Amino acid sequence: MPEKSLSEIPRPLRELYEKGSIALQRQNLDYAMALFNQVLHKEPAFYDCREALRATQFKKAAGGTSFFRKVLGTASNSPLLAKGQLVVRSNPLEAINLAEQILNTDPGNTPAHKLLADAALEANLPRTAVLSLEIAHKNAPNDKDIGMALGEALARAGQVAKAESILTALLRAHPGDIPIAQALKNASAKRTLSEGGYEALAGGTGSYRDILKDKSEAVSLEQEGRQVKSEDVAAKLIEEYEARFTREPNNLKLVRSLAELYAQKKDFDRALGYYQKILTSEGADPSLEKAITETTLKKFDQSLAQLDPNAADYAETAARLREERQAFQLAECRKRAEKYPNDLQIRFDLGQVYFEAGKISQAIQEFQKASNNPHRRVAALTYLGQCFAQRGVYDSAVRTFQNALKEKVVFDDEKKHLIYLLGSVLEKMGRKEEAIEQFKQIYEVDIAYKDVAAKIDAYYASQ
Numbered sequence: 001m002p003e004k005s006l007s008e009i010p011r012p013l014r015e016l017y018e019k020g021s022i023a024l025q026r027q028n029l030d031y032a033m034a035l036f037n038q039v040l041h042k043e044p045a046f047y048d049c050r051e052a053l054r055a056t057q058f059k060k061a062a063g064g065t066s067f068f069r070k071v072l073g074t075a076s077n078s079p080l081l082a083k084g085q086l087v088v089r090s091n092p093l094e095a096i097n098l099a100e101q102i103l104n105t106d107p108g109n110t111p112a113h114k115l116l117a118d119a120a121l122e123a124n125l126p127r128t129a130v131l132s133l134e135i136a137h138k139n140a141p142n143d144k145d146i147g148m149a150l151g152e153a154l155a156r157a158g159q160v161a162k163a164e165s166i167l168t169a170l171l172r173a174h175p176g177d178i179p180i181a182q183a184l185k186n187a188s189a190k191r192t193l194s195e196g197g198y199e200a201l202a203g204g205t206g207s208y209r210d211i212l213k214d215k216s217e218a219v220s221l222e223q224e225g226r227q228v229k230s231e232d233v234a235a236k237l238i239e240e241y242e243a244r245f246t247r248e249p250n251n252l253k254l255v256r257s258l259a260e261l262y263a264q265k266k267d268f269d270r271a272l273g274y275y276q277k278i279l280t281s282e283g284a285d286p287s288l289e290k291a292i293t294e295t296t297l298k299k300f301d302q303s304l305a306q307l308d309p310n311a312a313d314y315a316e317t318a319a320r321l322r323e324e325r326q327a328f329q330l331a332e333c334r335k336r337a338e339k340y341p342n343d344l345q346i347r348f349d350l351g352q353v354y355f356e357a358g359k360i361s362q363a364i365q366e367f368q369k370a371s372n373n374p375h376r377r378v379a380a381l382t383y384l385g386q387c388f389a390q391r392g393v394y395d396s397a398v399r400t401f402q403n404a405l406k407e408k409v410v411f412d413d414e415k416k417h418l419i420y421l422l423g424s425v426l427e428k429m430g431r432k433e434e435a436i437e438q439f440k441q442i443y444e445v446d447i448a449y450k451d452v453a454a455k456i457d458a459y460y461a462s463q
Helices: 011-025 029-042 047-062 067-087 092-105 110-120 126-139 144-156 160-175 178-202 215-225 231-247 252-264 268-282 288-303 313-339 344-356 360-369 377-390 393-407 413-428 434-443 452-460
Strands: none
Touching: 011 047, 029 047, 029 092, 047 092, 047 126, 067 092, 067 110, 092 110, 110 126, 110 144, 126 144, 126 178, 144 178, 160 178, 160 434, 231 252, 252 268, 252 288, 268 288, 288 313, 288 344, 313 344, 344 360, 344 377, 360 377, 377 393, 377 413, 393 413, 413 434, 434 452
């Protein structure tokens, strides 16, 4: 998610931002903060608004805060900080919002700035990360981790000279520190590339072919960098990698790339053959085993797609393939769960497979375990509530959905889904008034969500 300028923001949000700027000029700080937070909730990449919010927060803090208010603020911020740290990888935008809630009352809070910066880098918002890390660095100039993070964020934001300056000073304070030295080396290399013409590339006035003398290398780099490679590009890369593989048979990174390229071309047998080479050389690891499972499932899907719907045995063959696919998926997921019993992500995956197979009792066991994974807790509770509802244990379903909702601060699609599920269970229990209150929460922010409009209209029509 690249950071956005004012011209890239929708008109209604630009108007709110301008109202906030006027409120800031008039020292109406609470109103300005409310407006800026509202805009950033919708457009977290709007950097100018982030800067304006930060200025407003510091102005408000400069107005005077009593000792007791500071102490109370610190105590109330702890749960927000803990929640943010739990979701920083799985939902970085939610972590940013949680950090801002802390900064609204305590704009100099270093842990909150570190959380916000970590989440911003995860969301590919390097300038936003720099904004917080510069404040954190000013608060703790001798903190090595903050200095390293600031150097990385500056480099990613294109401020390479400044990154080098920060990292050079840090290396002087920690002579011989290998990670700092490596970070400085990376920043210097980035500056060299920038001076060699990459700035023109970023600005849209140059190209890799203008920068690199070796035109074939330019083509290769351009092709490798694409997230989704076209058929002809994938074929060319496979040809190159196969040639390299004959010279570098022990290059497992190359083998993995070949497996992924063959999987992309839907040549699943060859992909699985290369994955097997890695398995033979290095032994098992969860990510490799998951890749093998997913590739095999795609092979099943390909076989299903290639069936002739007009064939006399189509229904029978399709049913058999689907049954084989489900049995394979379940067996593989069980095997991984037995092999890595403490991997809660695998427990979550197994719970999903059980749920889709209609094995609700087994799914409940897995989701109960997976709910201890902070990154999967809300999703696991969501499934767990649905399991209880399918078993007809509605009171447990209600409590589970309510517990999941306590974890949700931001009103996103996941929260809407949870509220809808809770309302649906309350409806089945005959608790219509409570159910309609849940549906109203969604109706007020997203009238088009599922059938909430019809439910609300029917309710009021019956009154």
